[in-house]
Amino acid sequence: MEQTLNVTTTLTQFAQKHIKPFVLDWDKQSAFPKELFCQLAEMGLMGMLSMPEYGGLALNYEAYADAITTISQYCGSVGLSIAAHNSLVSQHICQFGNEAQKKKYLPGLCNGSSLGAWALTEPNAGSDAAGMTCSALRTDKGWALNGCKTFITQGASADVIVVIAKTDNGKNGHTAFLVEKNTPGFSAGKPLEKLGMRASETVELFFNDCIVSDDTRIGAVGNGFKQTMQILDGGRISIAALSLGIAKGAYELALQYAKKRQQFGKAIIDFQAIGFKLAEMATKIYAAELMLKDVCIKKDAGANTIKESAMCKLFASELAVKVSGEAVQIMGGNGYMTGFGVEKYYRDAKLCTIGEGTSEIQKLIIQREISR
Numbered sequence: 001m002e003q004t005l006n007v008t009t010t011l012t013q014f015a016q017k018h019i020k021p022f023v024l025d026w027d028k029q030s031a032f033p034k035e036l037f038c039q040l041a042e043m044g045l046m047g048m049l050s051m052p053e054y055g056g057l058a059l060n061y062e063a064y065a066d067a068i069t070t071i072s073q074y075c076g077s078v079g080l081s082i083a084a085h086n087s088l089v090s091q092h093i094c095q096f097g098n099e100a101q102k103k104k105y106l107p108g109l110c111n112g113s114s115l116g117a118w119a120l121t122e123p124n125a126g127s128d129a130a131g132m133t134c135s136a137l138r139t140d141k142g143w144a145l146n147g148c149k150t151f152i153t154q155g156a157s158a159d160v161i162v163v164i165a166k167t168d169n170g171k172n173g174h175t176a177f178l179v180e181k182n183t184p185g186f187s188a189g190k191p192l193e194k195l196g197m198r199a200s201e202t203v204e205l206f207f208n209d210c211i212v213s214d215d216t217r218i219g220a221v222g223n224g225f226k227q228t229m230q231i232l233d234g235g236r237i238s239i240a241a242l243s244l245g246i247a248k249g250a251y252e253l254a255l256q257y258a259k260k261r262q263q264f265g266k267a268i269i270d271f272q273a274i275g276f277k278l279a280e281m282a283t284k285i286y287a288a289e290l291m292l293k294d295v296c297i298k299k300d301a302g303a304n305t306i307k308e309s310a311m312c313k314l315f316a317s318e319l320a321v322k323v324s325g326e327a328v329q330i331m332g333g334n335g336y337m338t339g340f341g342v343e344k345y346y347r348d349a350k351l352c353t354i355g356e357g358t359s360e361i362q363k364l365i366i367q368r369e370i371s372r
């Protein structure tokens with residue numbers, strides 16, 4: 001509890017000074033604010049879930065989710081980048097890497113000198129990730145990676161990338177590897193242009209006879225897909241936290257606007273149509289907060305949270321889209337204009353129902369879990 005309170009207060013002050021004033025410019029220029037990550041690292045935000053012996057804060061999930069929510073209230077793109085770095089990359093190494101890999105990569109990932117990316121999705125394998133074609137073939141020089149990944153968050157700026165590939169032409173399932181940015185045969189495409197989350201870099205990655213040693217393999221050959229499913233379970237909590245932050249940010253802007261904006265001689269919040277919208281937004285945000293808190297408490301207690309993580313991600317991400325859309329509506333023409341910032345929440349929110357498993361896939365997971 002105390003961890004959570006400290007995180008919120010410190011990050012709110014930081015975000016108001018170092019994120020809020022620049023958000024609209026970053027969005028307009030699709031600029032990935034890489035330098036910000038060094039400042040975030042000074043506060044421990046790049047190693048939130050990692051163990052202290054490697055430079056991490058070892059926060060519990062409740063405090064971690066709170067940090068992602070707080071940052072995302074100001075900028076969803078920064079929230080998304082921190083979430084990918086912490087819950088996908090560092091967690092993959094923490095949970096499944098060997099001691100040498102932890103010692104080699106985690107200190108840099110925690111202190112911000114190194115940025116991480118996590119590469120699963122391919123042009124023809126998104127929801128059906130197991131259908132990937134990117135392959136890792138054992139050769140006498142090491143593992144030869146060949147193929148393409150797409151939509152990879154900070155894939156071009158990352159120093160190290162966790163890559164999941166089909167092993168030995170599919171004979172040995174899937175395996176995860178750590179690929180460093182300067183490895184011959186590895187290259188990244190130009191940043192893809194997007195609807196929202198424009199200050200988060202999203203790229204394609206190419207592997208063309210990219211040889212990596214067996215030391216880069218994470219865990220046993222063939223365990224990559226199982227690892228991926230476990231990592232995505234934590235990742236869904238991050239996206240729920242990101243969604244909640246976006247919803248809260250949009251709601252707060254709309255609330256303040258509705259109190260000030262006068263039409264027909266009174267504040268628009270006093271029209272029941274607008275006041276009720278805000279009441280519903282506040283209620284659903286409260287529900288999402290409680291769901292997120294509950295799943296974090298369960299995760300921190302070591303429980304299996306597959307169903308709850310999917311439910312929370314589904315609810316919070318759909319809520320972010322709904323709330324940010326209503327916030328634009330409440331702010332009318334001004335809401336539609338870029339200067340007020342609320343349309344950015346609306347554009348950013350849509351990623352949340354897609355990334356780390358679409359809403360439809362969350363329903364499949366929930367259906368599977370409740371049918372057991």
Ligand SMILES: Cc1cc2nc3c(=O)[nH]c(=O)nc-3n(C[C@H](O)[C@H](O)[C@H](O)COP(=O)(O)OP(=O)(O)OC[C@H]3O[C@@H](n4cnc5c(N)ncnc54)[C@H](O)[C@@H]3O)c2cc1C
Nearest residue numbers: 118119120121126127151152153354355356357358360361
């Ligand atoms: C900004 C951004 C950042 C991302 N960052 C990363 C990253 O860092 N690393 C990474 O690996 N990936 C990343 N992704 C990829 C993301 O996880 C995928 O986009 C997502 O999993 C969906 O895959 P897809 O885009 O191929 O859609 P598809 O799988 O082609 O789905 C298209 C539609 O079909 C529906 N659908 C598919 N299968 C079913 C089914 N069985 N039942 C019902 N409906 C179904 C989907 O719900 C969706 O509505 C990112 C994506 C975006 C947009």
